[in-house]
Amino acid sequence: MSVTTEVAGRSRAEVEKVVDLRGMWIGLAVLNGFYLIVRIYEQIYGWRAGLDSFAPEFQTYWMSILWTEIPLELISGIGLAGWLWKTRVRDMSTVTPRQEMKAIADNAAWLVVYAAAIYWGASFFTEQDGTWHMTVIRDTDFTPSHIIEFYMSYPIYSIMAIGCFFHAKTRIPYFSKGYSIAYLIVSIGPFMIIPNVGLNEWGHTFWFMEELFVAPLHWGFVFFGWMALGVFGVVIQLLLNIHRVIGKEGVELLTGA
């Protein structure tokens, strides 16, 4: 039995690969390459142009980024969702098990890039802000660190979350009807961090606090950060589908049960 499966699998594999990770590698390379450049940029222009927000060079080197990134992100997010919707599978009943398997693998690859974006936003650039708070007595909401953390890295992972959600919704039959609660949490939860930035900036501006990083004003971020754990449910849903598509025989082959 296993021999026939292997042979059949191999001949079909030449037709269409189920696991094709090129998109993921490109996504990871672009994302990491981009943030590496950002990190080098802030090393140079954080010190050279980012210390006094009333100086003209702050406009040139920092505010220009803010005014560019926000519309760019807005367009990218809407464009990505629109493109995924436009190219959706119109009739899910035509999806073969093999195509379904590929869609699930693709979605897992999307989630990897999403997680990498979460890493940069929630881990690197967030805690990095803690040290910039200890370097300047800030004179604006839009410090170099905030321009990158709040208005670049957070929107980027929100866009990725939207991408993951729409990819599943438009490509995988299981997700196409109704809404997976876990996937909603994963895609909307982090997005809620963006409005929370508004609350944060407002609070900091009108009640200057000494820079306690664990201040209650920051706990909204913590709460919305938990929402990334919705990926538990998403991955379990993906695995349930793999289990179903791979079939009883496949499970026996893999587990030896």
Add this chain to the structure above:
Amino acid sequence: MEDRMTGKSLDIPARPYTGEKSRLSRAYDYLILVLALFLFIGSFHLHVALTVGDWDFWQDWKDRQWWPLITPLMMITFPAAVQAVLWPNFRLPLGATLCISCLLIGTWITRFFAYHMWNFFPINEVLPATMLPSALVLDAILMLSNSLTVTSIFGGMAFALLFYPTNWPIFGMFHVPVEYGGAQLTVADLFGFQYIRAGTPEYLRIIERGTLRTYGQYATPLSAFCSALLCTLMYPLWWYLGKAFATTKYVKNI
């Protein structure tokens, strides 16, 4: 099935299935592992930075009263949630260790590349605390007992009680006293005074200052046991929170 229980079954060489489906399931293993790695670094680190951040960032916040109380309490959260998914569903006894390792990778990268390389705080001033020994014990207790109750009580307690002793080898040396300007300081205090932080005046530190109600010599064990009690409660809370996040439920409309 019976055959496997006999001694003879050991002589039969294992021939794992290597077909396409096997390669496929391997690919998922890696994808999900990398996904988990990045995701837990990101979300757990965010949680920790904004709840125990200041104690974890600075050498002169690592005191006897608050640091050993808050750190285990806030760091047992995600490990419990991840264990609630990985152990019952997959029998993977590494939830806590995975989480804490991710956290340490995230904090170390930031401490080095942001705190040190960007803003030039010496790395010894911004060393993160470790919960790795605690996490290993927590995982082992869950694996051996297979019980939420036993892990909550003994695992939760061990998680907190091990914190200070296992960090002492890292941070003990910064408690050496020095005489500076006629006053007695620790090396950790000196770090705080020497390497100027624009937003952390000395009085902002939430650290032990002594009270008239304190029997002075017991501060650390008292904090550790208080944290241990709270961890036994925090653990099941976050276990069920983890379970809730692992929902596969659907809604028709949003």
